[in-house]
Amino acid sequence: MRLLLAEDEKDLSKALITILKHNHYSVDAVYNGRDALDYLETELYDGVIMDIMMPGMDGISVLKHIRDAGNPVPVLL
Numbered sequence: 250m251r252l253l254l255a256e257d258e259k260d261l262s263k264a265l266i267t268i269l270k271h272n273h274y275s276v277d278a279v280y281n282g283r284d285a286l287d288y289l290e291t292e293l294y295d296g297v298i299m300d301i302m303m304p305g306m307d308g309i310s311v312l313k314h315i316r317d318a319g320n321p322v323p324v325l326l
Contacts (some may be wrong), residue, residue: 251275253292255285255299255308265298282306289322291316297324 252269256262269276275284277292279285289297301308308326312318315322 251293252277253285253288253294253297253299254278255280255282255301255303257281257300258272279307280304282308282311286311286314289320290318294322297322298306299324299325299326 251273251302254262254265254276256265256268256278259280262278262280266276277288277294279288280303282303285297285299285303285308286306289311299308299311312324312326
């Protein structure tokens with residue numbers, strides 16, 4: 250399963266990546282909302298774990314953009 254992790258706290262992100270990879274997930278990590286949106290517009294993911302408060306663009310705005318574009322990927326905020 251391929252996941253996108255969008256979390257601006259790098260220590261937390263690193264810990265989550267370790268846990269997810271240990272459980273056999275493929276994880277791409279980004280650290281701001283703008284990068285999250287770019288990845289979601291160009292790559293296919295089975296799910297997204299996204300922080301709400303990120304630099305560049307908040308998680309709610311990213312979610313609104315991808316839903317408006319018709320992307321139905323499951324998102325955990």
